[in-house]
Amino acid sequence: MSDLQLALIAAGAAAVAGVWGYNKWQERQHRQLAEKIFKGGQPDVLLGGESAGTEPSLGDTPFHTLEAEDPAIGGFAAPATATAVSAAAGETADTAHDASAASLPPLPGEYADDIADCLVRMDFTEAVPAPALWAMQARWAGHVGKPLSWLGFDGGVGAWRRLSAHDAGRYGVMCAALQLADRQGAVTDAGLSVFFDGVRDIVGQCAGVAELPDQEEALVSARALDEFCASVDLQLGVNLVTTGEPFAGTKLRGVTEAAGLCLLEDGSFHALDDARMTRFTLSNIGAELFVADAMKSLATQGVTLSLDVPRVADGPAVFDAMMAVARQLTGALGGTLVDAHGSPLTPEMIASIRAKVGELQQRMAHHQIVAGSVRALRLFS
Numbered sequence: 001m002s003d004l005q006l007a008l009i010a011a012g013a014a015a016v017a018g019v020w021g022y023n024k025w026q027e028r029q030h031r032q033l034a035e036k037i038f039k040g041g042q043p044d045v046l047l048g049g050e051s052a053g054t055e056p057s058l059g060d061t062p063f064h065t066l067e068a069e070d071p072a073i074g075g076f077a078a079p080a081t082a083t084a085v086s087a088a089a090g091e092t093a094d095t096a097h098d099a100s101a102a103s104l105p106p107l108p109g110e111y112a113d114d115i116a117d118c119l120v121r122m123d124f125t126e127a128v129p130a131p132a133l134w135a136m137q138a139r140w141a142g143h144v145g146k147p148l149s150w151l152g153f154d155g156g157v158g159a160w161r162r163l164s165a166h167d168a169g170r171y172g173v174m175c176a177a178l179q180l181a182d183r184q185g186a187v188t189d190a191g192l193s194v195f196f197d198g199v200r201d202i203v204g205q206c207a208g209v210a211e212l213p214d215q216e217e218a219l220v221s222a223r224a225l226d227e228f229c230a231s232v233d234l235q236l237g238v239n240l241v242t243t244g245e246p247f248a249g250t251k252l253r254g255v256t257e258a259a260g261l262c263l264l265e266d267g268s269f270h271a272l273d274d275a276r277m278t279r280f281t282l283s284n285i286g287a288e289l290f291v292a293d294a295m296k297s298l299a300t301q302g303v304t305l306s307l308d309v310p311r312v313a314d315g316p317a318v319f320d321a322m323m324a325v326a327r328q329l330t331g332a333l334g335g336t337l338v339d340a341h342g343s344p345l346t347p348e349m350i351a352s353i354r355a356k357v358g359e360l361q362q363r364m365a366h367h368q369i370v371a372g373s374v375r376a377l378r379l380f381s
Helices: 003-038 130-138 189-205 215-232 249-258 315-333 347-366 374-379
Strands: 082-085 117-129 148-154 159-162 170-179 208-213 235-241 269-272 278-284 302-308 336-338
Touching (some): 130 148, 189 208, 235 315, 249 315, 315 336, 315 347
Antiparallel strands (some): 082 208, 148 159, 148 170
């Protein structure tokens, strides 16, 4: 073997050794980064904490164990597996949180919910300015297709804060919450891809670690959640129609307001609860909206009383209140109460509708989506 061949072999071996050594050094640096972020920090409330919604049945149920019990629907709990994504783009590592670390408070349920949302927590080696985060997410957030909330943990007050374009704080721990479904359907695979890629980009640029759920599991959860919500989504209406002369707007308004409803800017009368939340509405059966200044000259062939079942608490009681107003209007204005198909409402039909309202709300509660709760208002929007 010539001296040249020996020299080339030696040079090749040295190059291989150098690459191997560099890779080991990078691996060690990334491991130290993850350990620095999690060591002495807080445990992941997205993996072990409670939801901060209004559903008391969730209080003792850990994240990732909430599952639908209806076998026809399947589970729509958050995905049980997560992958830690480090600041090195594309690199993954299994990283355990320090079990002895102090707990963070629950996430605010009106923005981040372990059933309604795909939650991703991000831990950074140094606090990240909120304006920088907002600028990074603004490039892709509009393409996820569902509401997206950002929260930062404010250590000074010990609470989560919802971030906005005007937030000037700095946060070492943040959470991204992508809503999985609403009345327009479930989040898409493409939307989830944009979300996950965006989070990876943020932690890559800001020296952080994020635990991403399995995308396929998240998509399955979103579709199951959407299917269940569709199965209980009832918006029922009862019509009061004239049998002769049209109802005069002035008299209609007087009777309706005497029954406790108020006219709002959407052109309908609303029955409101103590928190100014709508219980049921009364609207014109025609295309014309009710407007205060035009009520004197208005004449209508009928009105519709509507109840959005998933969005009100104690649906049977609200249905009873709505029917009481319907009877009050019938007595004052005349006319006939009919269903959506124009068939006169009998006592048996009314009792059947009331029972259906109660049944649907019981199913919702069984699946930990209590009618009228913050979670329900978000999912049925």
